[in-house]
Amino acid sequence: MKKxxxxxxxxxxWSLVTGAASGIGAEFGRQLAARGxxxxxxxxxxxxxxxxxxxxxxxxGIEIRPVVADLSKPDFIDKIRKSTRGLSIGLLVNNAxxxxxxxxxxxxxxEMIDTLAVNCRAPLVLTHEYGRAMIKRRRGGxxxxxxxxxxxxxxxxxxxxxxxxYNLILGEALWxxxxxxxxxxxxxxxxxxxxPAFEKSGARIDAVxxxxxxxxxxxxxxxxAALGRVPRAIAGRDNRVIAxxxxxxxxxxxxxxxxxxNTRLLFPVTKRLV
Numbered sequence: 001m002k003k004x005x006x007x008x009x010x011x012x013x014w015s016l017v018t019g020a021a022s023g024i025g026a027e028f029g030r031q032l033a034a035r036g037x038x039x040x041x042x043x044x045x046x047x048x049x050x051x052x053x054x055x056x057x058x059x060x061g062i063e064i065r066p067v068v069a070d071l072s073k074p075d076f077i078d079k080i081r082k083s084t085r086g087l088s089i090g091l092l093v094n095n096a097x098x099x100x101x102x103x104x105x106x107x108x109x110x111e112m113i114d115t116l117a118v119n120c121r122a123p124l125v126l127t128h129e130y131g132r133a134m135i136k137r138r139r140g141g142x143x144x145x146x147x148x149x150x151x152x153x154x155x156x157x158x159x160x161x162x163x164x165x166y167n168l169i170l171g172e173a174l175w176x177x178x179x180x181x182x183x184x185x186x187x188x189x190x191x192x193x194x195x196p197a198f199e200k201s202g203a204r205i206d207a208v209x210x211x212x213x214x215x216x217x218x219x220x221x222x223x224x225a226a227l228g229r230v231p232r233a234i235a236g237r238d239n240r241v242i243a244x245x246x247x248x249x250x251x252x253x254x255x256x257x258x259x260x261x262n263t264r265l266l267f268p269v270t271k272r273l274v
Contacts, residue, residue: 019096023195
């Protein structure tokens with residue numbers, strides 16, 4: 001981003017955020033609204049989504065279009081496309097995520113297929129839909145929310161982690177492909193974050209000594225600051241230090257084994273992650 005160009009001028013006037021009703025997605029809405037962005041907020045949780053949208057509109061005086069959509073459905077894009085017709089979507093935040101914690105062979109197959117649809121198919125479709133318009137305008141930004149679990153095979157959240165690895169690799173590749181069109185792409189990896197979904201998962205953060213635990217506000221602030229600067233970023237200094245030590249200094253075997261041990265402590269029983 002050019003130093004003389006504001007964030008809104010670079011990526012506005014509209015941003016589309018998925019998984020926008022709560023947690024990290026809701027925080028993206030708050031921080032983008034504070035910067036003057038108009039918002040298309042997408043989530044499956046209708047009541048929470050509309051309440052959040054009303055609050056942002058009241059406080060920030062921006063235009064908001066809440067869209068209730070199930071990203072696991074093959075035709076989800078139809079409803080979003082209809083709601084965004086005529087809008088200049090300059091920033092796409094692929095934040096929505098879904099998954100379960102538990103041993104792979106004991107996890108319901110349909111739930112794992114839905115995880116693939118929400119975490120992989122939906123950002124693929126949305127990026128293809130709105131990225132092409134950004135290329136034509138020669139400006140824009142796309143954020144893929146990945147996870148630190150994507151940095152290695154992670155037992156107990158094997159399918160979820162694999163879907164987040166897809167976001168990580170796709171985001172890095174598109175950073176290279178789209179930069180010649182002045183479109184910035186970021187693959188962003190939060191660690192454990194204090195969200196309603198994380199709380200609902202039953203995760204025992206105190207069972208893993210030294211595991212960093214962040215609030216959504218600094219996570220989102222770091223993501224927005226990293227967009228246009230690097231292809232990939234990890235949220236939080238502690239998470240970055242741990243990732244460096246574990247991925248650079250340990251063998252792959254030890255890395256995967258240690259992450260599996262910690263994840264078994266974090267999720268002692270099978271739970272949904274969202």
